[in-house]
Amino acid sequence: MYWYVIVVGVLSFAYVFYMLLYIKGWKNTPEFVPYKENGTSRVSVIIAARNEERCIRDCLDDIVHQTYAPELYEIIVVDDFSEDATCTVVESFNLPNIRLLYLKDFLSEKYEKRSYKKKAIETAIQESSGDLIVTTDADCRMGKEWLATLVKYYEKKRCKMIIGPVLFVNGENIFEEFQALDYLGMAAIAAGSLNFNFPTLCNGANLLYEKEAFKKVEGYTGNENIASGDDLLLMHKIWKQWPGEISYIKNRSSVVLTYPQHFLKDFFSQRLRWASKSGNYSDWKIKLNLFLIYLFNVAFFINFFYSFFNSAVLPLFIVQASIKLVLDFVLLYSACTFFNRKKLLSVFLISELFHLAYITVTGLLGNIIRPVWKGRKI
Numbered sequence: 001m002y003w004y005v006i007v008v009g010v011l012s013f014a015y016v017f018y019m020l021l022y023i024k025g026w027k028n029t030p031e032f033v034p035y036k037e038n039g040t041s042r043v044s045v046i047i048a049a050r051n052e053e054r055c056i057r058d059c060l061d062d063i064v065h066q067t068y069a070p071e072l073y074e075i076i077v078v079d080d081f082s083e084d085a086t087c088t089v090v091e092s093f094n095l096p097n098i099r100l101l102y103l104k105d106f107l108s109e110k111y112e113k114r115s116y117k118k119k120a121i122e123t124a125i126q127e128s129s130g131d132l133i134v135t136t137d138a139d140c141r142m143g144k145e146w147l148a149t150l151v152k153y154y155e156k157k158r159c160k161m162i163i164g165p166v167l168f169v170n171g172e173n174i175f176e177e178f179q180a181l182d183y184l185g186m187a188a189i190a191a192g193s194l195n196f197n198f199p200t201l202c203n204g205a206n207l208l209y210e211k212e213a214f215k216k217v218e219g220y221t222g223n224e225n226i227a228s229g230d231d232l233l234l235m236h237k238i239w240k241q242w243p244g245e246i247s248y249i250k251n252r253s254s255v256v257l258t259y260p261q262h263f264l265k266d267f268f269s270q271r272l273r274w275a276s277k278s279g280n281y282s283d284w285k286i287k288l289n290l291f292l293i294y295l296f297n298v299a300f301f302i303n304f305f306y307s308f309f310n311s312a313v314l315p316l317f318i319v320q321a322s323i324k325l326v327l328d329f330v331l332l333y334s335a336c337t338f339f340n341r342k343k344l345l346s347v348f349l350i351s352e353l354f355h356l357a358y359i360t361v362t363g364l365l366g367n368i369i370r371p372v373w374k375g376r377k378i
Helices: 002-028 056-064 086-091 116-127 146-157 174-195 211-216 232-241 264-275 284-306 311-338 342-365
Strands: 043-049 073-079 098-102 132-136 161-163 166-168 207-210 246-248 256-258
Touching: 002 174, 002 284, 002 311, 043 056, 043 116, 043 146, 056 073, 056 086, 073 086, 073 116, 086 098, 098 116, 132 146, 132 211, 146 161, 146 207, 161 174, 161 232, 166 174, 174 246, 174 264, 174 311, 174 342, 207 211, 207 232, 211 232, 232 246, 264 342, 284 311, 284 342, 311 342
Parallel strands: 043 073, 043 132, 073 098, 161 246, 166 256
Antiparallel strands: 132 207, 161 207
């Protein structure tokens, strides 16, 4: 019991350390206020789409109605072997700056890699004309100033990659509101960790990077057999090549909205897919960070149940609960306040239980089980 208390104490200290880092880093990340002058960079917006007939029309409609000069950006949609009317929807736009590519035209029949999305993005980049690459997903929505804001931020910073905030649309039930709150926490952690020079999170639904930077790090080479990671693993490669040349844009107009999972099965499949790439991170600092936080949550999960059978464990559980609840709330309150989502804090307590359960389960199974995503085992 003595050594167990020591271990839990070390894990609790690590959790406090990292959470305070995230909180301070998020608060220290300055809000970007766009200047009036228009951007001048040529941009290629890339969407890898598979079975997205229900969503992609709204996404494309948002992108073609951007305030950014239409002659300065193109939209490239890569169809990833869709089995629905995705391509028909894209073709119906019939606009000169929208291009539809079919992934099947660029893959040999012997292609056996798991990373179809990476291949789709890589193909689009090879066919693109822009100097800047912006990736998003077919089920996303964005405001009219989204692209202009990203470009203005790039032209001010001139960094190799820009991480944009991705949030969920307002949920219709507690489960969806939990996901929305969880995403807000991820946005704050992405900014906070980057502020202290160890980028931990990003989301491919809202990324901008230089095409030449992508080529310089050889894109996804070395990660072809990893189903996920078109965002994080690329970010790590760029950071390794150019430390300090990645920036987070803290601005409401740069937000991309996406939709929560409606069913528990789909939610866990998504999170298992995300967890599957964790073993492939190259930076030991990031691995240590994620590993210690995961072990803290596992210990918390164990102590929660063990305290019902052994009263000696109860003080450990109370200490861990106090640490987690206070620090998580401070981070989420700050993020919710900035993005005008404070109503989501009403589900904070129940969200903590959801979060604890899914982190423990997906962290364990993410590198063991191959989840099914959009009808494909990855």
